[in-house]
Amino acid sequence: MPRRESPYAPPKTADDLRAEAVVRVTAVRDSFVTIEATGGHIMMNEVGYVTVAGDPPDDRGRRPELKAEVLRVRGREADMQVFESTQGVTVGDPVRLTGRMLSVSLGPGLLGKVFDGLQNPLASLARDHGFFLPRGMYPPPLDRAVKWQFTPSVGIGTRLLAGDTVGTVQEGRFPHKIMVPFDTIGPVQVTWIQEGPFSIDTVVARIAPVRADGTVAEAQERPVTLAQPWAVRRPLPDALLRSRRAERLYPDRPLTTTLRLIDTFFPIALGGTACIPGPFGAGKTVLQGLIARYSTADIVVIVACGERAGEVVETIEEFPQLRDPRTGGSLMDRTVIVCNTSSMPVAARESSIYTGITIGEYYRQMGYNTLVIADSTSRWAQAMRETSGRMEEIPGEEAFPAYLDSAIKSVYERAGVIRAPDGAVGSLTMIGTVSPAGGNFEEPVTQATLSTVKAFLGLSADRAYRRAYPAVDPLISWSRYRAQLAEWAAEALGPGWNARVDRLQHVLEEGDRIQQMMQVTGEEGVTLDDFVTFEKARLVDLVYLQQDAFDPVDVSMSLERQKKSFGLLADLVERDYRFADKDQARDAFTKLIAAYRNLNYTAPTAAEEPFDITAEALVARVTGTAPAEAA
Ligand SMILES: Nc1ncnc2c1ncn2[C@@H]1O[C@H](COP(=O)(O)OP(=O)(O)OP(=O)(O)O)[C@@H](O)[C@H]1O
Ligand SMILES: [Mg+2]
Numbered sequence: 001m002p003r004r005e006s007p008y009a010p011p012k013t014a015d016d017l018r019a020e021a022v023v024r025v026t027a028v029r030d031s032f033v034t035i036e037a038t039g040g041h042i043m044m045n046e047v048g049y050v051t052v053a054g055d056p057p058d059d060r061g062r063r064p065e066l067k068a069e070v071l072r073v074r075g076r077e078a079d080m081q082v083f084e085s086t087q088g089v090t091v092g093d094p095v096r097l098t099g100r101m102l103s104v105s106l107g108p109g110l111l112g113k114v115f116d117g118l119q120n121p122l123a124s125l126a127r128d129h130g131f132f133l134p135r136g137m138y139p140p141p142l143d144r145a146v147k148w149q150f151t152p153s154v155g156i157g158t159r160l161l162a163g164d165t166v167g168t169v170q171e172g173r174f175p176h177k178i179m180v181p182f183d184t185i186g187p188v189q190v191t192w193i194q195e196g197p198f199s200i201d202t203v204v205a206r207i208a209p210v211r212a213d214g215t216v217a218e219a220q221e222r223p224v225t226l227a228q229p230w231a232v233r234r235p236l237p238d239a240l241l242r243s244r245r246a247e248r249l250y251p252d253r254p255l256t257t258t259l260r261l262i263d264t265f266f267p268i269a270l271g272g273t274a275c276i277p278g279p280f281g282a283g284k285t286v287l288q289g290l291i292a293r294y295s296t297a298d299i300v301v302i303v304a305c306g307e308r309a310g311e312v313v314e315t316i317e318e319f320p321q322l323r324d325p326r327t328g329g330s331l332m333d334r335t336v337i338v339c340n341t342s343s344m345p346v347a348a349r350e351s352s353i354y355t356g357i358t359i360g361e362y363y364r365q366m367g368y369n370t371l372v373i374a375d376s377t378s379r380w381a382q383a384m385r386e387t388s389g390r391m392e393e394i395p396g397e398e399a400f401p402a403y404l405d406s407a408i409k410s411v412y413e414r415a416g417v418i419r420a421p422d423g424a425v426g427s428l429t430m431i432g433t434v435s436p437a438g439g440n441f442e443e444p445v446t447q448a449t450l451s452t453v454k455a456f457l458g459l460s461a462d463r464a465y466r467r468a469y470p471a472v473d474p475l476i477s478w479s480r481y482r483a484q485l486a487e488w489a490a491e492a493l494g495p496g497w498n499a500r501v502d503r504l505q506h507v508l509e510e511g512d513r514i515q516q517m518m519q520v521t522g523e524e525g526v527t528l529d530d531f532v533t534f535e536k537a538r539l540v541d542l543v544y545l546q547q548d549a550f551d552p553v554d555v556s557m558s559l560e561r562q563k564k565s566f567g568l569l570a571d572l573v574e575r576d577y578r579f580a581d582k583d584q585a586r587d588a589f590t591k592l593i594a595a596y597r598n599l600n601y602t603a604p605t606a607a608e609e610p611f612d613i614t615a616e617a618l619v620a621r622v623t624g625t626a627p628a629e630a631a
C-alpha cells in the first residue's frame with residue numbers, strides 16, 4: 001500500500017519509492033536510462049521524470065526529478081535520454097511518464113527572455129541559483145506574477161476554429177494575439193470570456209466543441225489561458241495548413257539586413273533560409289549578431305547552441321545593453337535568446353534549435369516577421385551524433401546519423417511565409433551558421449545544409465585574415481533569392497537592378513582571374529584594360545562589399561541608401577577610363593576608394609545625401625579635373 005501523503009508523515013525512503021514504482025529504471029548508461037513499465041504503455045518521444053531515489057530529500061521531502069525524453073520503445077521497455085547528469089540514478093529508481101511530448105509554453109512574456117534548450121528561464125535562475133541550474137529544477141518558463149491586460153475580440157457565442165484569435169494583450173510594443181489552441185479539432189463556441197489584467201495561467205475564456213448538428217457540447221468545455229503548450233518537434237502551423245485554414249505563400253520580399261553585401265549581392269527573402277559556413281574565427285558570430293541587430297525583422301530568436309560557454313555568456317550580457325536601431329529601446333525588447341553551451345548535457349543542446357524555431361513560429365502566426373538565427377548548427381548536429389552513437393544506431397558519413405540530411409531539412413523547412421486564418425501574413429526566416437572542422441565545406445553538415453538552404457554566405461579564412469569584413473567570399477557565395485526577388489527589386493530598386501548586380505559580380509570574378517594571373521606574371525603580364533578591371537573589382541570589394549562594423553554610420557546601410565550607393569558604384573565601374581599607364585590607374589582608383597569610403601562614413605542629412613553625387617563629379621573630385629574633361 002502506498003503510504004498516505006501527510007505533511008506529518010516522515011519522508012519516503014529510497015526503498016519506498018522504488019517499491020511503489022510502476023515504471024522503473026532497469027539500466028543507466030551515461031545520459032541514457034532504460035526503463036520498464038509494469039502498467040500502462042510508453043509513448044515514443046513522451047517526456048518523463050526520473051526520480052533520484054537515493055538522493056536525500058529536500059525539506060519538503062522531495063528528491064530531484066530529472067527530465068527525460070523517450071527515444072526508443074520496445075514493448076514494455078524503452079530508452080530515455082535524460083536532459084541532465086544521471087549521477088546517482090540507480091536501477092529501480094521510479095520514472096513518472098507524462099504522456100506529453102517535449103513542449104514549450106507559448107504566451108506573452110517570451111520577448112526579452114533568455115532560456116536554455118528546455119525553456120528554463122536563465123535570468124531568474126541566475127538570480128536565484130547562479131548561472132547554472134541546480135539539477136532537477138524546472139521553473140516555469142513564463143513569469144506567473146506578471147499581469148497582462150487582456151482585451152477580448154470575440155464574445156460569448158462566437159464560433160471559432162483552431163488558431164483563431166480570442167483577444168489580445170500588449171507585449172511591449174507588440175500586440176500579442178491569444179489564439180484558440182492550435183491542436184483544437186473542429187469548430188468551438190465561446191461559452192465564457194472575461195476582460196482584465198491576468199497572469200498567464202488565468203482562464204480568460206472557455207470554449208466548447210460544436211457538434212455536427214450545430215449544438216454545443218458544453219460538457220466538453222475547455223479553458224483558454226494566455227499561454228498554450230506546443231510540442232517543439234512538431235511544426236506549429238501543420239494542422240492549420242493541412243485543413244487549408246492557413247496558407248504557405250511564396251517568399252517574394254527581402255529581409256533587409258542593412259549589410260550591403262547581403263542585401264545587394266546575396267539577398268535573403270523574408271521567410272527564406274540561409275547558411276553561413278565558415279572556418280574557426282572567420283566572423284560567423286559577429287555577422288549573425290549584426291544581422292540580429294540591424295535587420296528589419298520584427299522579432300529575433302537567437303539560438304546559441306553549444307558554442308564556447310564564454311561566447312554564450314557574451315551574447316547574453318551584450319544584447320540587453322544594445323540599442324534597437326529602429327526604436328531606440330533595448331534590443332532585447334524584440335529578442336528571445338535560447339542558449340546552451342557545450343558544458344550543458346548533450347540532449348538539452350539538441351532540443352534548443354526546436355525550442356527556438358517553435359517560438360519563432362508562434363510569433364509568425366500572429367503576423368510578425370520573425371528571424372531565427374542558430375549559431376552553430378554544427379554543434380547541434382554533433383549533439384545529434386552523440387545521441388545517435390549512444391543509441392548504437394547505424395552511423396552514416398563521419399559517424400553522423402544516417403538521418404542527418406532529413407533532420408537538417410526538417411529544421412530549415414520550418415521557415416516560410418504563412419497566411420494565418422485571419423489573413424495576417426507572417427514569416428519565419430532561418431539563418432544558421434555552420435562551423436566545419438578545418439574550414440572544409442565538404443563535410444556532411446555543410447553539404448546537407450547547402451542542399452537545403454537557398455542562400456549561401458560562405459566565409460573565407462583568407463578574407464578574415466585580411467580583415468576584409470564581413471569575410472563573406474563573393475566568389476563562392478550565392479543566393480537563389482536574387483532571382484526570386486527580381487520582380488520586387490525591379491520595382492523597389494529600379495528596372496535594371498538585377499542585371500547591374502550580375503555585371504558587378506562578373507567584374508569581381510574577372511578581377512580575381514586577373515589578380516591570379518598577375519601573381520604569376522607580375523603586373524607587366526596583363527594589359528592596361530585588364531589592370532583597370534582588376535582595380536574596378538578592388539573598388540567594389542573595398543567600398544561596397546566590406547563594411548565597417550565599428551563605424552556608427554557605415555555599420556548599417558538602409559535599402560534606400562544602398563540603392564543610391566550601388567547606383568553610383570555601378571556608374572563608376574561601367575564608365576570608361578582613359579589612363580596613360582597602370583600607375584596612373586592605380587593612383588586614380590586608390591583616391592576614388594578613399595573618397596568613396598568617406599561617403600560611406602558620412603551620414604545623410606535632411607538637406608543632403610552624399611551619395612547623390614554623380615560618378616563624373618566624384619572622378620573629377622579625385623583627379624582634380626573639371627567633370628567635363630575628366631579622363
Ligand atoms: N565584421 C567584423 N568587423 C570587425 N571585426 C570582425 C568582424 N567579424 C569578425 N571580426 C573579428 O573576428 C573575430 C572572430 O569573429 P567571430 O567570433 O564572429 O568568429 P566565428 O566564426 O564565430 O568563430 P568561432 O568559429 O570561434 O565561432 C572577432 O572577435 C572580431 O575581432
Ligand atoms: Mg562563433
